[in-house]
């Protein structure tokens with residue numbers, strides 16, 4: 112199979128888990144792909160994905176080989192695999208709004224001159240740009256989306272900034288004949304998915320939910336940025352998504368709450384569900400889910416990247432709803448989980 116040539120924007124925790132995951136799954140190829148939703152997707156194995164370019168702003172990462180940069184602070188996701196020299200240098204991108212009030216104390220801006228991003232994308236023959244910038248980097252995400260357009264790359268937006276779900280941006284990619292997918296990646300074992308599934312299960316069984324909340328705390332740089340800049344946005348996205356799981360109105364709150372540095376890259380999510388069942392008798396659930404944040408993105412990222420390659424081969428363009436609805440919390444079109452899964456499978460298996 113041809114390689115899928117990916118440019119990484121932001122060499123943070125998510126990028127670290129992805130790069131390590133590619134090494135991990137390359138080693139076990141031919142055996143069972145334990146931990147992945149799809150071993151082979153659209154004919155592609157994880158080892159068909161190749162990172163060919165990378166951009167960051169932190170002095171501890173810029174100028175280093177990607178294999179070294181992913182383990183530099185403030186990244187704190189655990190080591191999952193040995194990563195050999197990749198011969199991919201991390202280039203310095205423009206900061207724009209990449210730093211917030213809180214993260215500027217944690218990220219150290221490199222003194223390297225800014226690289227010519229479009230030129231590097233062309234020279235490295237990148238075909239998919241993966242946006243892993245902090246969630247508060249609204250303008251920087253848009254700037255990189257522009258570079259993807261200039262350099263004829265498909266754009267995968269893992270951040271909660273609205274690009275694929277924004278009609279004007281989707282139109283620009285459509286005109287350019289390029290795919291765009293997003294926004295806000297869904298985790299493999301996501302608190303929002305778990306919450307929705309629980310509510311659906313209870314509701315199908317006749318339980319009437321009256322109140323429910325989902326709150327989480329994390330220790331990655333992204334949790335710090337969320338606390339500062341995107342708490343409200345994430346609350347809107349998550350609450351909207353959870354509300355859609357119930358066929359009636361209930362008091363729903365879902366969002367990120369705080370940053371707890373000693374958690375490292377762990378994320379603890381707390382769920383509270385209150386309702387009534389037979390003869391108005393009360394029932395309640397109090398749950399905690401503990402995950403490591405960045406590896407939780409890995410499986411869905413591998414699926415989304417491979418699906419975008421399938422789309423590129425078919426010359427599909429604009430915001431691709433089957434990929435967006437399967438892999439992202441804020442797609443251009445909301446639909447039940449099962450419908451999204453079915454649509455995605457049909458898209459992958461569609462005859463070219």
Ligand SMILES: NC(=O)c1ccc[n+]([C@@H]2O[C@H](COP(=O)([O-])OP(=O)(O)OC[C@H]3O[C@@H](n4cnc5c(N)ncnc54)[C@H](O)[C@@H]3O)[C@@H](O)[C@H]2O)c1
Nearest residue numbers: 121122123124125167204206209245246270332333404408
């Ligand atoms: N499970 C998950 O981790 C998950 C799930 C859904 C969405 N996301 C999204 O993925 C994104 C990345 O998450 P993360 O945990 O890796 O964040 P992170 O903070 O660890 O990494 C962000 C990286 O971007 C770099 N950066 C900042 N400004 C930049 C700029 N202008 N140009 C280039 N690089 C810049 C930072 O130095 C850092 O290395 C976030 O937007 C997050 O919301 C992550």
